[in-house]
Amino acid sequence: MRKTIAVGAVVGVLVALAGFMPANANENHSHGDNGPAELTVFHAIPGVTVDVYVNGALTLDNFTPGSFSDTLSLDPGTYSVAITAADAKDASNPVIGPIDLKLGSGNNYTAVAHLTEAGMPTATLFQNNPDPVGKGKGRLTV
Template sequence: MRRPPPELEHIMRKTTAAGIAAGLVAALGLALPASAISDTSADLSVLHGIPDTPVDVYVNGELTIDDFQPGDLAGPLDLPAGDYEVALTATDAADDSSPVLGPITLTLEATMSYTAAAHLDEAGDPTVTAFSNDLSATAAGEGRLTVRHVAAAPAVDVLAGDTAVITGLVNPDESSLDLAAGTISAAVALEGTTDPVIGPADVTVDEGALTIVYAWGSAEAGNLDLAVQNITGLHSSPDGVPSGTAGYLAERDAQMTALWIVGAAAVIAFAVTAGVVVVRRRASQDA
């Protein structure tokens, strides 16, 4: 058996080791960070805010969410940009031909994040509202709090402690604040009052995250409640995040661990390849 020239052996060892390492990187998904939303798709989450009405959710005639319970949040679904027909049916329906709500056409634009809320309007009638989620960057050390009124109730104020931070919010409007990361005691009261009709409840605003609070249910039926949705990844930039932030440290440590694993895999692959070449060389010499 003829042995390749030393220069070719060196190239073979490097190419094989690099190929194995690259394969591991691709398989583990550690090579390049990527946005959860591609240039041609949109994210769609769905909130069920209609009390006492479990449903199935159909998207373009296909059963997408089965036995969806009031107060639950599903998704996000990664969908190509375009128009979608959404219908809610009874949980035992064979198809979406007799919906309890819809079909309603939702238009999703590429790179956008949406939440479709099935809820009651102010008069108590079921409806669907599509909200666009604000994913613009937050300042270092801050997160975004968005409050959405999707309850059968009149205008409300949102209280942080005893102070109204959002006033006169009506169904189906929303209001947003960028706040220092931390936990606030939030409550919902009828406009101009301080007697909570929902809460108080602790709401955590994470650094670099969008926290969305939904007030849903019916004031008349006495079943008003809160639902919370969290969307991460709103950091202004890696350099703009304080190094003492736990979330950033965890993210950095995870990246370093990933790089260490990939580096170790490359070293192992190189060693294995080199060992194979040595064995082949010795076998050739013995022959």
């Protein structure tokens, strides 16, 4: 029952994050002109504080559930991300990953750490759609 509630909470949070779509479902939707990619990380695993390593370097220390990182401006390319216990000395024993995140030039992304339906920790990369929405219109991506 506890896993069902936790997964339900994570799904609810993901549904609330309007404007996201899985990065692989929208690979050709570029907003850039050879500029940097923007990446935000969202921690949606309840009850676990973690550290986030990008390409082996500690990037987010003591990252708490329900938190968003500041937006990172990164050169386009593939980044190796590992999520570890908060007291880890390095990225050699990750809880999630390492996973490779491919970031396209000028695109805006959110990486979400969350639980699978089976209650296992994982991460998913979503591409954000920052295009303006017309007056009187809205956007919801589920």
